[in-house]
Amino acid sequence: MVTKEEVENVIRKVVDEKFVKSIEVDEKGNVTVTLAKDTPNIDDVLIKLHSELGKLEGVGTITINREREVKAEENVELSEELVLEKLKEVIDPEIGIDVVNLGLIYEVKVRPDRTVYVKMTMTTPGCPLTMWILRAVEDKVLEIPGVKDAEIELTFDPPWTPDRISPEYKKKLGLY
The missing domain is CATH 3.30.300.130 (Fe-S cluster assembly (FSCA))
Known part of the structure; x- marks a missing residue:
């Protein structure tokens, strides 16, 4: 031990x-x-x-x-949609697509205590930017007024595939 x-x-x-x-x-x-x-x-x-x-x-x-500054709770209606919109600001620097449209976000929950839970993956288990992307996701969630804390879980089950990319970005990448 x-x-x-x-x-x-x-x-x-x-x-x-x-x-x-x-x-x-x-x-x-x-x-x-x-x-x-x-x-x-x-x-x-x-x-x-x-x-x-x-x-x-x-x-x-x-x-x-x-450590972070705890902001006074503001009268903001926290929702999964609000969190997902904010997470679109996190761009995978190797691919140039945000983590939401890339399909890296598997689950978002806003808990009653105003903690936001995000379950996500990387494109590969050996991604050299894993720590950077996880921190960027946490930072963006914590920027949302009224969020008390963020819990980011990294998983590789199920593994990410290009099928998870949003239809809009599949077209932009010529995958359709």
């Missing part, structure tokens, strides 16, 4: 401790780290931190959160 001290030692090697807001290690070895919202080079830090923590013996699930 991994210890909190082992986790803290790895984290100190990757990011300045002034940017680490909290570290939790539960009895199953699951690690949750919260970083300051102003952590420099956050994309690089997220990838390196995930990679280095994954090398520790006994580590379970690794969750890396970023």
Whole structure:
């Protein structure tokens, strides 16, 4: 079983401790780290931190959160449609199509506590931009006024295929 001290030692090697807001290690070895919202080079830090923590013996699930400002709840009617529209702003940089029209979003739920759950996939399990896209999806959901938190689940079941691309974009890509 991994210890909190082992986790803290790895984290100190990757990011300045002034940017680490909290570290939790539960009895199953699951690690949750919260970083300051102003952590420099956050994309690089997220990838390196995930990679280095994954090398520790006994580590379970690794969750890396970023601190965020909690906005006062606004009178915005949260809906799955609103979330999907916002997620159209996340463009897969390799393909040039947003994650919704690309068919990467499998499920969206707006929970009563105003937490938004998104189940999604990548075009391939080895996609080098996975962490970047997941973070971009989380950021866009959290930009929606009234959203309390975002939970993004990555799955490869079922695997993505080009059949999941929206009809509009299939035409644009010449797949029809």
